[in-house]
Amino acid sequence: MRYFINLFLFLLFGTTCFAQTKTLDEYLQQAVKNSPLIKDLNNQILSAQLDSVRIRAGFKPQVTASSAGLYAPVIKGYGYSQAITNGQSLNGLLTVSKAFIGKGYLNAQFAALGIQNDSLRNSIKLSEQDLRRTIIGQYIAAYGSLQQQRFNQEVVDLLSKEEDLLKRLTRSNVYRQSDYLTFLVTLKQAQLQLSQTKLQYKTDYATLNYLSGVADTTIFEITKPELQKTINTTDRSASIFFKQYQLDSIRLDNNRILVDYSYRPKLSIFADGGYNSDLTAQYYKNFGTSVGFTVSMPLYDGGQRKLLYKKLSLEQETSRAYKAFFNNQYTQQINQLNQQIGEYDKLIAEINDQFKYSESLIKVDTQLLQTGDLKIADLILAVNNYLTIKNLLTQNTISRLQLINQLNYWSR
Template identity: 30%
Template sequence: MGDSRFYLIRRLPAHLLLVVLLAPALVRAQVAGGGSPALNAVPIVAPALPASPRRLADFVAVARLNSPQLRELRNQVGQNRLDSLRRKAQNGIQVNGTGAAVVYPSITRSNGEAVAGYDPAITNGGNYAAVAQASKPLFNRALLQNDYRILGSQGQVLRNTAQLTALDLRRSVTDQFLTAYAAQLQMSFAQTLLAQLRQQDRQLRQLVEAGIFKQTQYLSFYLSVRTQEVVLEQNRLAYRRELGTLRTLAGVADTAVVTLETPASPPRLPLAGLLAPAQRQFTLDSLRLQLDRQAVDVAYRPRLSAVADAGLQSTSYRPRALSRSLGVSGGLLLSVPLFDGHQRQLQYQRLALSEQSRQGYRDFLTVQRRQQYEQLEGQIRAADALLARIREQLRVAEALVAATRQQLATGDVVILDYLNVLTSYRTLQFSLSQAETDRLRSLYALDYLAEY
């Protein structure tokens, strides 16, 4: 199974191998120089962001700055660096101090026969000690290198997880921004239509007073104006609600009603493939499984440590005895694993099952991302065709509204027909805003799949 993992890594592209194997290469160089792997996180510089953002990029930047998940992941990257420094310290000389003052009382008869108590041949009557002991692992370069590689792999996983979290956050904020922007467009269309109706209302009053239209016809138009006022208030409330949701998601503490700027279309990029953060996670998992297997192999190697101590040890607490019990000692400790019930093979089997699961998830996600990309491209092509048709119909509707308004001023068109034309025009405007928003959603979803 170990050879199969090496074969899998060898088949990766050269530029991906450089990314995946960069941390272990740095570890080898630093271990040779006596250092620890460089796992410093990229410093986060807080940009100057507006208190009440209006652009999509500003909302995304504020959301990333305020996200507790991203802050926690940055802290975990810092903890990973501290773990590497801690592992380096563990490989150095360790000094421990111990002290003991133990008395073993015994009861004896007058003839010296023991009645109660430990055998003096074992206890010597007591144990009084104050010893400082130093130890240092020897010939553990392979173990240290593998531990550093595991820590480096953990740092890569944390940074990739942070990138995935930031990508998911950007997706959520962008989706809500488009929802709020669509609500703003509806409110703007309603305001424009209401302004047109109010302007037309003044003209119709003059026509009614001149006897060109009946009072009942004007009342129908007046009811449409009042209905449009209600629609505008509903659209305004919907926009405030969606804007509040967007601010809550981004962590913006503001309640003022602002106008969102029109979001720009993202560039059309190809599918990221294995370089995508979601795909890179499986490559990092493969590397981690290989390091776990190496850790199993290293754990079964003999271990040698140098030990030395200095202090005093005595069986008597009398000062004269203590003064003559000072000493030092030194030597080597060797640990050789012999038999553990075949636990090594069981660990190999567990890693093999994990590798099968990893390959299954990776293959499924690869196919899924390709399908999503092709589906989104088809949706964008359909949206472009739909937008072209709606814009053409909207030009015709605008011309029809203008012509009908002129005929209405002379009484050649009844008010009901004019209202029907306005309703059709507003419906086309609503369809246009929905189609543009849906196209932007598909474009940004395509951009997420192209994220490196």
């Protein structure tokens, strides 16, 4: 009794595991979570935030402790001149220094870091979009393989059911032995195609796990990808694909401000205190302090400032050229994808109409087979036509989904 209970629980558990499915959203979440590139970019943002704190700390008073000692002996009149070396010296100083910088220059440096962070955030969005396109594309391919597997399984089940009937009719001399063998060859071919589609689904499913960073060899069925066209062509300024050109323009303008500030006067002050002595008479009194300042202002640099401006202008011109070229490509790509999707919609509608006739013919032929009023060659022809149309429908549906995936890639 316990054996049958355990067997029942095992079958129930096994059936439950087999019935589990995975969705596209699950794979997208796993892929983003496991992506090392996205983690790297997020860490770069954190690093840039630390750079901002470091710059602010660099303009606070800097305290430095230093010490130095010197001994230059003179032996039998040979040695360094003591007028220069004093023979020996010892110092230990604590120095406090501070550079005075304009608030505008500090803000420009912070702005440069802010632009860098915005660029990294945009890179994360681009990386996520690239990853989404790759995962969705592979998911669609795997789903197409699964659909082919299910369809071939239906055909095998249908032919297997009719094979028993045909065998009985052949034994009753309603059909010839050659008719039965011809039908049996068709059944074996369908079984081979089923095995091939099962293998293809396993391969596509394993590739999907590999791209998503999922280390699992268990094969689950996946649900249908519900993809709708979400492209927005009205406001390209908010698109992540055009955002980088905006950031480049802001960055170049900020670099020009930084160049201007590098040619302004710079003021620093310092103060130190400690011990500084040549260790001669009353060396114990050589404790003291000092204060001072430095001012620097570039007067002539050989024309480097104009050259820096010229470089920035060339970068801006290059960026504008790339943006104009990309804008044309973007428009052409969107229009082409929309046109192709529209053509696939018309083609799939025509295939669906043809599929209804082929499906009806199969039903009629199976009924005629039961009465012996059907030629086996006609049944095989109908089955092959049914297979061809169904495969054509699946292939075009998958191709349409792939085009929608490509179109949606440009929507963010």
